[in-house]
Amino acid sequence: MAEIEKTFVVEKFCPVCEKNFRVVKTRSRLMVLQRDDDACVHYENFNPYFYTVWVCEHCGFAADESTFTKKIPDRHLTILRAVLLxxxxxxxxxxxxxxxxxSTAFRLALKYQELIRGKASKRAKYAHQLAWIYREAGDKTQEAEFLAKAADFYEEALMRESFPIGELTDNAVVYLVAAIYNRLGDRKKATSFLSRLISDQGVREREPRIYDKARDLWSDMRARKK
Ligand SMILES: [Zn+2]
Structure with missing residues (x-):
């Protein structure tokens, strides 16, 4: 199937410049090929992460769908308009x-979040997905650079934000941070985050999926050490 058939174009409203702009949306019927331990999903012949960040073609504002569709605080709009317009x-x-x-879309989205001192959880998500794009492209250097940024932002989110954020619980984030450090070859940090989950009986009872993933990653790490 041609790439174009997996997407369609819709018009959305840009809260920064107050014009309508075009957005590419992904159809939901994609075939999953593989899921990585840090939640990256690979699909057949298509990478929907390419389209996660919307970019306004008029003013250059870039962000994910939820940022564009929820109300942006006035103080943020003031900062963004001062720069973009x-x-x-x-x-x-x-x-x-x-x-x-x-990559340009994600880098812009990260830059605007920095300008408005946006939430670390959002910046983590952008950096993590950009790392996934580089992973699929086989660019290990840039993948590692953005994985490291994602881990930093996730850690900051764990300290400063209240969870759950959408579906994301704090334990899910602790697991992601562990998986990222493991990929970056930092066993010490990976182990310290994983042990927070494995030693917690509450995680096992309330979030068995997270607990099982943590235990799987733990045994993978031990097997590779031998
Ligand atoms: Zn705009």
Whole structure:
């Protein structure tokens, strides 16, 4: 199936420049090929992460769907408009994104979150998904760079934010941080995060899926050490 048939274009409203812009949305019927231990899902012939970040073609604002569709606080809009509406950033609309288009979208989204001092959990999600895009492209250097950023932001979120965030519980984040450090080859940190889950009877009772994943990763790490 051609890539284009897996997506469709809709119009959305940009809260920063107050114009309508085009967004590529992914159809839901995608075939899952593989799920990595840090939650990255690989699909057949298509990477939906390329389209997670929407970019306004008029002002260049970039963010995920929930940022665009929920109310952006006025103090954030003031900061964003001061930058975006004066700089005349033009990011042309593309229906079929390349790796470069997708990476630009994520990098812009991260930059705007930094400008407004956005939530660490959101910045973690952007950095993590950008790492996944580099993983699929086989770019290990950039993958590691963004995995490390994601781990930092997740750790900051654990300290400063209240959970759950959407479906994401704090234990799910502790697990992700462990999986990321393991991928980065930092066994010490991976072990310390994993042990927080494995030693907690409450996790085993309330979130058996997280507990099982933590235990699987723990035994993988031990097997590889031998
Ligand atoms: Zn806009």
């Amino acid at each position: 004066t700089k005349n950033i033009k990011i042309p609309f593309v229906e079929e994104r390349t790796l470069e288009n997708a």
